[in-house]
Structures are given as structure tokens and as C-alpha cells.
Amino acid sequence: MYEIFDDLARLLHRLPERPQSVKSARFDREDVEARRENERRAFEKAYPPPIHSEPLLDKLRELSAKKREIDTQIELLVTYSRHFLRPRPYQLVRIAEATGLSISGVRTMSNRKRTREEVARNLERSDIRGSVSPVTKPGLEESLAVLERFAPRANQDIEETRPA
Incomplete structure (x- = not known):
């Protein structure tokens, strides 16, 4: 071994x-x-x-996981460079040269909706065109209002189920 x-x-x-x-x-x-x-x-x-x-198979699993993470990071950065970078995005040809992808590969990679939504969510802002916006989380006040709206019913259900 x-x-x-x-x-x-x-x-x-x-x-x-x-x-x-x-x-x-x-x-x-x-x-x-x-x-x-x-x-x-x-x-x-x-x-x-x-x-x-199996050390060989374990090493392959480890390297494959690293490769998937790096591929994901490249996809996020390519998407950012095409749809979120202000005042204007990088040209496709420059991104293609930097990544070793074809121009159509860059275009395909940067137009995946799931990735654009993830970039928007992490940057907490819309893309340049405003076509993808971050999912907003309800504010504290909205959360408290929802809890108060349902809390009386929950308290009532608890009171009804208690033995006398």
C-alpha cells in the first residue's frame, strides 16, 4: 500500500x-x-x-469536490462580471480568455437563472438590467406581525388541549 x-x-x-x-x-x-x-x-x-x-479513491473524491467548488466559484464570478458589474460588464472575449472558455461557453454560463439569482442574493442587489432581484427577507416588524396574528390562535389551541 x-x-x-x-x-x-x-x-x-x-x-x-x-x-x-x-x-x-x-x-x-x-x-x-x-x-x-x-x-x-x-x-x-x-x-x-x-x-x-482506498487512498486513491479518497483522493479522487477530495479533488473532485474541490474541482466542483472551483467550478461553482468560476460560474459565480463569470455571472457577476457579465450581469452585475457596474458601470458596465466585461466583454465576453476577455472573460473567455481569462477562463479558457469559448465565448458561447461564457454566454451560456453567465445566463443560468439559478446562478444569477444566487449572485443577486449574495450581493443583495439586482443585476444591471433589473431582471433578477435578490429575494428579500421579511423584516423584524413583518415577522412580529405574523407571529402576533397567529399567536392568539396557537395559545387558544394550547388552552383547549390542556387537561382540566
Whole structure:
């Protein structure tokens, strides 16, 4: 199993393909070896013998969860840059270059209603066109009014169910 730890560490912390100089190659190798050793130790600590789980599958799950979170953050920022940034949004071509997406990919990503609503909710403001507004939460006064409206009935129900 420890061979897997070494293999995983080597794949997760790769040497650069082409070092810029002999000096940087030595530095890069030392840095990568140190990161690999830290990764190996982390695996050994997380999976002491006897090992009953799969470190490779666990690492894939962990990285997939991180990737999903990063993809969500990219989607939120792309949507923000197209629909919420004031005074005017970024051009599609600039966002496409920054994200590695096509222009149509940026357009599709930024036009998802669910994402626009989430951005509006978190920014607590409407988009530039006013087509998506944040969901407003009732104020304290409104909440108290609702409670008072239903409280007498709730109190009455409690009184009726009490034994005499």
C-alpha cells in the first residue's frame, strides 16, 4: 500500500517539464521532493496499518469536490462580471480568455437563472438590467406581525388541549 502513497505523491507533485536553468532545475527538484515527502507523510498518517479504505479513491473524491467548488466559484464570478458589474460588464472575449472558455461557453454560463439569482442574493442587489432581484427577507416588524396574528390562535389551541 505504501507504494501507492509514493505514486500518488509523485503524480500530485510533478516535476516541471523543462526547467529554465540548471540552478532552477535543482531548486524545483528539491521543492517538489519536499512536497512529495509531505504528501507521503500525510497519507501514512491518514491511513495507518491496517488500511481498510482506498487512498486513491479518497483522493479522487477530495479533488473532485474541490474541482466542483472551483467550478461553482468560476460560474459565480463569470455571472457577476457579465450581469452585475457596474458601470458596465466585461466583454465576453476577455472573460473567455481569462477562463479558457469559448465565448458561447461564457454566454451560456453567465445566463443560468439559478446562478444569477444566487449572485443577486449574495450581493443583495439586482443585476444591471433589473431582471433578477435578490429575494428579500421579511423584516423584524413583518415577522412580529405574523407571529402576533397567529399567536392568539396557537395559545387558544394550547388552552383547549390542556387537561382540566
